[in-house]
Every structure is written in structure tokens, then in C-alpha cells.
Amino acid sequence: MNEPLSAGVETLAPLYKAVKRSLTRSLMRGEWRPGAALPSEARLAQRFDVSIGTLRKAVDELVAERVLVRQQGRGTFVATHGANRYLFHFFHVVPRDGEKTLPMLETLAFARGTATADEARRLGMPVGARVIRIRNLLRIAGDPVIVDDIVLSRGRFPDLTERIFRERDSTIYHLYQTRYGINVVRAVERLRATLADRAVAKLLGVAAGAPLLEINRIALTYRDQPVEWRRSLVDTARHEYLSDLGKGAETPA
Amino acid sequence: MNEPLSAGVETLAPLYKAVKRSLTRSLMRGEWRPGAALPSEARLAQRFDVSIGTLRKAVDELVAERVLVRQQGRGTFVATHGANRYLFHFFHVVPRDGEKTLPMLETLAFARGTATADEARRLGMPVGARVIRIRNLLRIAGDPVIVDDIVLSRGRFPDLTERIFRERDSTIYHLYQTRYGINVVRAVERLRATLADRAVAKLLGVAAGAPLLEINRIALTYRDQPVEWRRSLVDTARHEYLSDLGKGAETPA
DNA sequence: AAGTGGTCTAGACCACCAT
DNA sequence: TGGTGGTCTAGACCACTTA
DSSP, rough: OOOGGGGSSSSSSSSSHHHHHHHHHHHTSSSOOOOOOOOHHHHHHHHOOHHHHHHHHHHHHHTTTTTEEETTTTTEEEOOOHHHHIIIIOOOEEEEEOOOOOOOOEEEEEEEEEOOOOHHHHHHTTOEEEEEEEEEEEETTTTTEEEEEEEETTTTTTOOEEEHHHHHOOOHHHHHHHOOOOOOOOEEEEEEEEEEEEEHHEEEEEEEEOOOEEEEEEOOOOOGGGEEEEEEEEEETEEEEEESSSOSOOOOO | OOOOOOGSOOOOOHHHHHHHHHHHHHHHTTTTOTTTTTTHHHHHHHHHTHHHHHHHHHHHHHTTTTTTTEEETTEEEEOOOHHHHHIIOOOOHHHHHHSSOOEEEEEEEEEEOOOHHHHHHHHHOOOOOEEEEEEEEEEEEEEEEEEEEEETOOOOTTTOOHHHTTTTTSOHHHHHHHHHHOOOOOEEEEEEEEEHHHHHHHHHHHHHHHOEEEEEEEHHHHHHEEEEEEEEEEOOTTTEEEEEOOOOOOOOO
């Protein structure tokens, strides 16, 4: 496993970038499972034959991207997709007054089909590729607020069945991560305003033609490979989409 | 100017945090003007009596927050509000097909008044405080796309007149920065869907009752002090709000 | 007590920019 | 050529966790 850093096609100029790349490759290979501890920084530095400072700089960036999690005194771990990570980084709908909470998810439909031109483009597959389409209703504090339509490539999720999807015990991304080894690392969302059609209006308990917030999300894994396309329709009568910008990282003070 | 780091009310545990705090204080005081170069890292390290590594770690965070800008071989500078920074970090409306471009701004109204309860809460002022209200129409590639309603405290912008506002030669935040020494560093946006009223519909060239994306933005300066409240109404027929999430920093590869 | 990450230091060398 | 930031190193010490 001691692959020399100069092995890759081309070594990135700064050494710590090469180390980061090598770490990412190991993560993609699944060398360390989600939730598992990496070797200590001292050991990793040895393995890559770099100083601890350089190793730390590589890990720093992966921590900033939330791929790894450091815990002082315990170790460095592969980030897992649980309720917390979902709430903090992948779910931006908040009550207009009150605290953000985890939505309850009810699966309304699960169907197989072939990719439309739109779906193919967004997921980087050929038109006609085999896909799965899932519709969910999300309730916040009991109220129906969001209708989600998810599209997945059957190539990436070969044996995914409605039963497996329904009977997962945590978030959807946790299912992707644990069962399919697909680690959602980033998401790009495009928002617009639209009007509720009759079916969605009924689900959300609003009038047909009510204004809804439409979120088109592409979820990405390592190297920005698209994994999931999700269209969310949100009733923003009592909820909002929160976008906090201009912060590089946490940096509280 | 050699204020000891232990001077502040309480010194933050890590040394580099104290250095960062001290740098921020200097920026708030205007010790270095926007666009000006800071002393070299070696000199700053001397001044704070810390190692270069520690000094760099403090500057790293301010660079990540886009308060400072490093240029190899030239120096470290106080970030200025120009077209680029605005486009990249404070303007998220993009054409659905095509490149993001700088909008053209037309000022429709400029009026003085006193703060409503809503305005007072959002800007952290007492109800009835004196405010300025400005309405602008933004065109992208010639088409009217956004109506902006801006609310400012007259306390922060004492001598701001319609003429000064109209005759500025760059972005609005550049005006705040250069004329009032107020550096917008961060923004929090809350989005919802709404319907166009008659006045806005006419401005945007859509039907009354057309769906619009409503963006409520609070612009903040150092220490998260609110500076500006802006409500934008966006016609998302041919444009979208882009939200890129999950990246800690740039980290291209 | 042993092992982990977090901070801090001091110094070398490189890449880039101005002159 | 001299000054700037960018990278890399080696090592000391601290804070925290676990056993």
C-alpha cells in the first residue's frame, strides 16, 4: 500500500497536494471505511515520507471539505452521513421562526425507467440509461413542507429496491455511503420560484398555483462525479432556504 | 501601535486566534486602507512577537474569510469591493444558460424614513431609528430581472444622498467601503417563493401574480454587525440562484 | 501512562514580483 | 537583486481521550 507519491499520472506541484490526492485515492478505494479511524498523523507522514506539517496541511483541506473529521485525543475519521451532517451541510430549509429540525420522510413512489435527455445531462450518463425515480414527502414538525423527486443511475445503485430504500435506518446519503460505498461530498443547488401543480399542491396542503421554491440539487462524490439529482418543491409559507455566505470556514470569532 | 496581545479583555486560548483578533481590530480601526498592503509577514510576526508560522495561520483565516488577499511576490492586501468580489461572493443570480455577468443597476427611488419593527429587528436598531430606503432595478444582459429594496441606517451612513448613491463609480459595497469605512464581509440570505405584485410585475415585465424568488439578505461587517438589509425579487424564468455547498474553501483538485 | 491531534517555533529553500 | 508570500522540515510542548 506504500505507493510512492510520484506514482500518479502527474504529481501536483506542491507536495501536500500530492499527499491529499493520495489520501483521496485511498478513500475512493475504501481503504478506510466510513466512521473508521485513519492511521495517526505521525504514521501517515511516515508512510508518505513527508513531514507531519505537510501531512497535516493535506488533512486540513480534507477536513475543510468535510471528508475527514478530526477529534483531538482520539484520531482522524472518515466522515459519516448521519443526521447531524445532513442537517448542517445538506439541508437548508429552516422554519421562519424556530429551530432547524430533521424532517420526517415518507416515500410516495419508487419506479424504474430510462433517462430523459435532461436526466442524462445532469447525471452525466447517456440518454436512455437505466434510472430509478423516487418521490418523497418531507414533514417538518408534522407539517408537509417539501416534495422531493430523486433520480439515480441504476448503474451506481445496482440492487437498490424500494424495500431497501424504505427500510434504511438513517439518512439517504448514509444508505448510499454504507451500502454502495458512494460518499456524497458536495452538492450544487440551483433555486427558482415556481407554481404548485395540482398533485403537489394536494400533497403540501396548499392551493394549486401557490408559489413554491424549486431546488434542483446535484449531489457529487469525490472528483465531482455526479451521484444524484434531486428536485425539491418547498412550501415557503412558514419555512425558508438559508444560505450563509462569505465564510471561508467556521472561524467563530 | 505595538499593543501587546495580552491586552484585550480576554486573550483567546490559541495564540494565532489572538493575533487574528488583533489584526481584525487594526482593520476595523482602518489602520490599513482597503486595497493597501499590510506589512510583510516577517514584520507582522515581529510586531506581535510570534513566529511566522503562527502569524501565517492567523492571516490564513482572514484570507479564507476574504477579508485579506495574498499575492505571492507582492504582499498581503486588504480586500476591496470591486466587480469581481461582488460577482463571486455576493451575487448568486446566474442565467440558466450562459455565463454570470455583472448586472446593470438603475435607481428608481431614494427616500428617508424611520425604521419599522421589522427593519429595526433585522438591522439591530431601535424602532423608529432613522433609515434610508432605496429601490433599484437590475438588468442582466439588458433584461430586467431583479428588483432590489435596500434599507440602511442613517446612523451608519450619515451624509448619504441620492446624488452620492447614484454617482458612485463602482459597486454599492465599494461605496460603503470607501466613503463610510464600512467593510461588508459576509452576508446571510433567506430565500422563499412569492408572487409578483402589480408594481414589481410591471418593472420586471411579467404578469401580476407570476412566481418570483424573494431573497432577504443581511449584509454584515466585522464581528457580524449588520449593515444593510436588502430584499431582492427575482424573475427566475431565465435565471437561477446558485448555491454551491460542501466546499470548505476553494481547493480545486 | 500512552497515544492522539493542536499549537508554536526556527529555519531553509523556492516561486514570484518589482526594480 | 532584494523583498514578498508559499512550501517543507524537525522538533518541542500542550490538551485531550482512553484505558
